[in-house]
Amino acid sequence: MVIEVEAAEILFLDTQLRSGWGRDFFTIEPPFIPGVGVAGTVVELGEGVDENWHGSRVVGSTSGVGSYRGGGYAEFARTVADRALMIPAGVEAAEALAAVNDGAMGVSRVDRSGLRAGDTALVTAASGGIGIWLIPLLTAAGIQVLAAARGPQKIELARERGAAVAVDYSENGWTGQLGEVDVVFDGAGGALGQQAATLLRRGGRFFAYGASAGDFTDIEALAAERNLEVIGINEDFTDEDAHRYATQALRLLADGSIRPVIGQQLPLERAAEAHAEIERRRVVGKSVLIP
Known part of the structure; x- marks a missing residue:
């Protein structure tokens, strides 16, 4: 599915990969678009995907467990339906991003x-x-x-x-x-x-x-x-596990058990500034980009 992005997640990992660290763990060749967590509206479906997804507000990841495909810092991002989750009523897009990875x-x-x-x-x-x-x-x-x-x-x-x-x-x-x-x-x-x-x-x-x-x-x-x-981070942890635990995390946000902390929320074109603030250790909580 293709998602029209309302909010894109910034991970500390994004700043590390951009700087050149982590090539032993992730196969990445510049130039690449950073970002894995996205939230927004489904605007296009691939073959065989349930039509009920179309027009839904979802949060999901562009990459599977242990991989980094990127593509999140964008106006439109692609993911597979098995990695998408409906955003519960009352949860903002930026807040939903706190559930999908963290x-x-x-x-x-x-x-x-x-x-x-x-x-x-x-x-x-x-x-x-x-x-x-x-x-x-x-x-x-x-x-x-x-x-x-x-x-x-x-x-x-x-x-x-x-x-x-x-x-x-x-x-x-x-x-x-x-x-x-x-x-x-x-x-x-x-x-x-x-x-x-x-x-x-x-x-x-x-x-x-x-x-x-x-x-x-x-x-x-x-x-x-x-x-x-x-x-370790991915030890005995599958895509199915990630989906199940993210579902639980969204439920905790929806019922108020967990309060998300959005430390910075900047326009997409200011991604470099957002990275710099994270690297200076000035950000508390989640960082989000808005296309």
Whole structure:
């Protein structure tokens, strides 16, 4: 199907791929159009697609799990019907974008965490797109949430979302302000993720789904020493899983269980400015482009 785009999602990954990072993980040859998450109205259908989709307001991804086809930063974008979801009544296009990638990942990580009421979890990049889902979801399940973010504005947002403790991980010795945890949800990667992993109890779980610090976290030696389970971003995660969890995330937006945070919303022609703000770590929450 072809979607007339009302809003296009910006991922931190978009900024990294644009800069040249990640060619070992994604097959991309410049020039390419960035972006995977789009929301808007279906204006054209491919052969065999149910006619009921025509004219519907939908949100979806241009790419499958583990791939990056791009094409989202545009007035019209193409996706397959199996990756599209109806936008619930009362949910804006920009808000729906928070569900398709970040929401699906957040809901799935909590579902697979094995955490029970009374357990403790650490969320890094706590005020990023996935972190702002994780904190309220975990808190609602009775999990004590420790949050690590950069700067006072992001720390305050983590507290507002429900974090019991929030610390600034740009400060030396930040892990000393926290105790042991059962699970780490790591959206930072790099050295920050490695530092976070040192707080895990023996037999704990480490979810690696981000590399905002520059690269993914390598904790192989620590994992072997402490019998840790490390779960990568696409490990045992299929397109069907992504669709199912995104559906759940949209439902949480529709019933008000999760409040989306749109940190910046700019016209499509200002995409370079939007990327620059993200790279300077000035954005709290989701970034969206409007064609």
